[in-house]
Amino acid sequence: MMRLKQNIVITETGFVFDSDTGDSYSTNPVGLELLEKLKANVDMDEITAQITGRYDVEPLQFQRYFDDFVIMLRHFNLLEDTE
Amino acid sequence: MEKLKFERPVISKINAGVPDKFGMRTFINPVTQIDGIPVKDIIDQYGSPVYVISEKTLRSVYQEALHAFTTRYPKVQFAWSYKTNYLNAVCRIYHQEGSWAEVVSGFEYNKAIDNGVPGNKIIFNGPDKSAGDLKKAIENGSLIHIDHFDELYDCIQVAKDAGKKAKIAIRVNMDTGIYPQWDRFGCNYENGEAWDAINKIMPDESLELTGLHTHIGTYIMTPAAYAVATSKLAQLAVRIEKKYSHHIRYIDLGGGFASKNTLKGAYLPGTDTCPSFDDYAEAITGALNNSDIEYGHMPALFLETGRALIDDAGYLLGTVLANKRLANGRRSLIIDIGVNLLFTSFWYEHNIAPAQYHQNDYEDTTIYGPLCMNIDVIRAAIMFPSLNKGDHVVISRIGAYNMTQWLQFITYRPRVVLINMKGEVEVIREQETNETMNMLDVVPKHLKRS
Numbered sequence: 001m002m003r004l005k006q007n008i009v010i011t012e013t014g015f016v017f018d019s020d021t022g023d024s025y026s027t028n029p030v031g032l033e034l035l036e037k038l039k040a041n042v043d044m045d046e047i048t049a050q051i052t053g054r055y056d057v058e059p060l061q062f063q064r065y066f067d068d069f070v071i072m073l074r075h076f077n078l079l080e081d082t083e
Numbered sequence: 084m085e086k087l088k089f090e091r092p093v094i095s096k097i098n099a100g101v102p103d104k105f106g107m108r109t110f111i112n113p114v115t116q117i118d119g120i121p122v123k124d125i126i127d128q129y130g131s132p133v134y135v136i137s138e139k140t141l142r143s144v145y146q147e148a149l150h151a152f153t154t155r156y157p158k159v160q161f162a163w164s165y166k167t168n169y170l171n172a173v174c175r176i177y178h179q180e181g182s183w184a185e186v187v188s189g190f191e192y193n194k195a196i197d198n199g200v201p202g203n204k205i206i207f208n209g210p211d212k213s214a215g216d217l218k219k220a221i222e223n224g225s226l227i228h229i230d231h232f233d234e235l236y237d238c239i240q241v242a243k244d245a246g247k248k249a250k251i252a253i254r255v256n257m258d259t260g261i262y263p264q265w266d267r268f269g270c271n272y273e274n275g276e277a278w279d280a281i282n283k284i285m286p287d288e289s290l291e292l293t294g295l296h297t298h299i300g301t302y303i304m305t306p307a308a309y310a311v312a313t314s315k316l317a318q319l320a321v322r323i324e325k326k327y328s329h330h331i332r333y334i335d336l337g338g339g340f341a342s343k344n345t346l347k348g349a350y351l352p353g354t355d356t357c358p359s360f361d362d363y364a365e366a367i368t369g370a371l372n373n374s375d376i377e378y379g380h381m382p383a384l385f386l387e388t389g390r391a392l393i394d395d396a397g398y399l400l401g402t403v404l405a406n407k408r409l410a411n412g413r414r415s416l417i418i419d420i421g422v423n424l425l426f427t428s429f430w431y432e433h434n435i436a437p438a439q440y441h442q443n444d445y446e447d448t449t450i451y452g453p454l455c456m457n458i459d460v461i462r463a464a465i466m467f468p469s470l471n472k473g474d475h476v477v478i479s480r481i482g483a484y485n486m487t488q489w490l491q492f493i494t495y496r497p498r499v500v501l502i503n504m505k506g507e508v509e510v511i512r513e514q515e516t517n518e519t520m521n522m523l524d525v526v527p528k529h530l531k532r533s
Binding site: 027029 | 086087088089090091092093094095096097406408411412444471
């Protein structure tokens with residue numbers, strides 16, 4: 001299972017800071033929500049249920065977007081495995 | 084409870100102090116309609132990908148070019164460059180506007196005749212004219228532009244055999260100050276070869292020298308080069324007047340005017356750097372009006388403009404097949420338009436836009452075509468918004484060369500539709516089918532199923 005590295009700082013405006021590398025990132029409101037859930041170790045099924053329950057998006061479409069988002073998080077080295 | 088509007092999640096690295104080269108944010112306006120017809124409707128009805136030609140743009144650009152020249156010089160004649168786009172409907176629109184035909188092969192010559200162009204309004208260029216082609220052109224009174232001496236001798240022979248006088252012009256290559264200098268077509272001006280050719284033509288009773296022609300290159304960004312070319316042709320005309328008391332009927336400046344597309348490697352977009360028709364007209368007609376050609380015998384000015392007349396009228400509509408992240412995290416987009424349909428993508432950074440309103444999340448993106456070939460890249464790097472599978476895209480300014488240099492490769496070539504002056508969509512070339520593709524194949528007997 002994956003989660004956001006614990007040293008990653010997220011502000012409510014969508015500013016993301018990696019204290020290990022000094023790199024900073026910008027994310028949009030949905031991205032911010034996902035980062036917070038990943039940091040809180042919420043599992044994938046639960047994230048999907050929560051997002052599709054609140055937003056007007058089909059689960060399969062959300063899955064596509066989420067997969068792409070996770071690829072970028074991995075590319076920026078912001079994720080860690082918890083198992 | 085009503086659900087909230089969803090926005091695709093995005094995250095991007097912040098790179099301080101690196102704005103784009105203009106200090107502007109990137110924004111691509113979606114192209115949702117062409118001449119009032121929704122892009123989605125065109126694709127729903129005619130498939131994807133599909134080429135679209137706007138008759139309105141085609142005619143208005145032609146009129147703009149014509150106006151630029153005719154307001155500066157009294158005798159101007161455009162000849163539509165068939166190789167730029169020889170769809171019959173397109174050629175006929177230009178002919179309706181008063182354009183003659185400029186062809187470079189027997190195939191194009193026959194096309195012009197089939198399109199109803201009188202033989203004496205066809206300019207026959209190109210290095211490959213067979214004896215049969217020459218015979219037909221001579222009999223029809225077409226204007227034959229001689230490319231090399233072997234062709235000149237062929238022409239003399241064919242004209243003598245036919246018992247008719249061939250109307251010819253000599254094609255001249257020259258140094259106009261641009262690089263690279265095109266010297267593979269015609270006879271050279273500076274080393275005297277062109278003058279030698281004229282001295283062979285003038286005494287020959289089977290030939291009539293009607294004009295002087297040059298084609299200095301393609302995508303010429305410097306109108307001054309045309310002024311140099313015009314002056315040099317005018318000097319030849321004056322020399323012919325002096326030596327032979329013969330007045331040539333026209334000077335033909337060929338094609339080569341740039342379109343507003345952006346060349347690969349160009350720093351500024353073509354829309355900012357492309358000279359206007361007025362710029363070219365001023366250079367050419369200025370040189371002609373200031374030449375020493377006898378006033379009462381000023382030649383007509385022929386122009387074989389192709390690219391600059393038609394590029395803006397052409398669109399290629401397509402559909403997103405997939406989104407993909409490359410190994411380095413870069414976004415890539417696969418669309419159903421490949422380089423086989425967009426030959427000009429090898430030298431242009433084409434304008435490509437979504438056909439629907441999109442989320443404002445631009446990322447450096449590579450846009451690939453659908454071919455199973457590594458070279459199938461439509462845009463290697465473009466700041467582009469995220470699109471979904473099934474979304475549509477519009478590539479604009481593709482009217483020149485793509486519908487003649489297209490390759491039948493891996494799949495069928497698609498339909499071409501015309502949006503006519505009434506705003507109606509009409510098919511002007513059908514999509515290829517399996518039957519089309521098999522029509523010319525011949526299977527030897529021993530390979531046929533018994």
